[in-house]
């Protein structure tokens with residue numbers, strides 16, 4: 287089997303409810319759909335979400351690097367030869383989601399060729415993942431209303447609260463209101479997207495002591511090495527690296543230097559191949575992982591479930607899988623369902639990301 291051509295299709299779908307957080311705001315899913323075509327008619331599909339404020343990639347840059355740099359170098363290769371392809375992709379630095387999308391599309395081809403779900407090929411640990419829902423910036427009472435609604439509508443009982451605001455009292459109040467309103471049996475954790483200094487994060491930990499928060503993600507910029515290490519050392523809960531650790535090399539550096547002691551794995555920026563390398567590092571060192579969300583569409587979420595359910599360590603915690611609910615529409619032909627707080631692995635060959643072609647025609651940006 288040979289890679290015949292690669293499409294990178296820019297598309298845009300508005301959010302019904304924009305997500306606001308410390309490092310940015312998302313009002314439209316202006317993503318790129320990657321399709322890797324083979325000479326045997328099998329097509330691998332993946333979604334790439336540009337996050338300009340986090341990784342510097344844009345919709346245009348993803349289309350450009352995929353079609354002008356990566357595609358010419360890998361067309362003609364066998365999609366099974368992932369290491370050969372990765373050796374070529376890694377000659378170009380950064381461009382994490384472009385590389386991640388290509389990797390997932392290759393795995394989708396391999397699963398379809400083997401007539402097996404990719405989740406089984408990756409590890410086959412379980413057939414569903416618990417869902418964690420992400421709460422963006424809103425007044426405390428609105429946050430609680432949303433959490434209660436998601437708990438009753440979808441059975442979701444784990445919530446990640448976006449924090450990193452100033453004055454700190456805004457987020458501290460939100461933590462107290464959520465804990466009081468949700469009770470002790472709901473998992474609550476924080477993600478500051480580098481919005482605070484390490485000392486501010488320490489102050490928030492002091493003022494939320496006793497609330498049973500489980501994780502603190504990216505409290506400050508990991509480059510502020512000295513204060514960050516002090517925070518990680520003193521924090522009573524694990525400090526999760528997210529945007530500071532997009533690659534396996536970054537994960538090694540941050541864990542070994544004490545910049546974090548838990549890791550967010552995101553298939554959108556690691557693909558499945560590097561995500562497995564990251565997972566191996568974490569399990570080898572005894573470090574907790576959480577399956578993170580790159581504000582994914584349903585296509586991206588299918589990929590996260592595929593990887594997360596495949597391994598014991600990634601399915602232990604609830605994965606961040608519900609952001610697609612805030613979108614006004616999606617490209618996936620068969621919509622995802624959250625039931626009893628879980629999303630099931632698709633028991634179909636490949637990743638299970640069949641596209642609704644009419645919707646793609648409606649939302650694509652390259653035919654206007």
Ligand SMILES: [Mg+2]
Nearest residue numbers: 477503504528
């Ligand atoms: Mg994060």
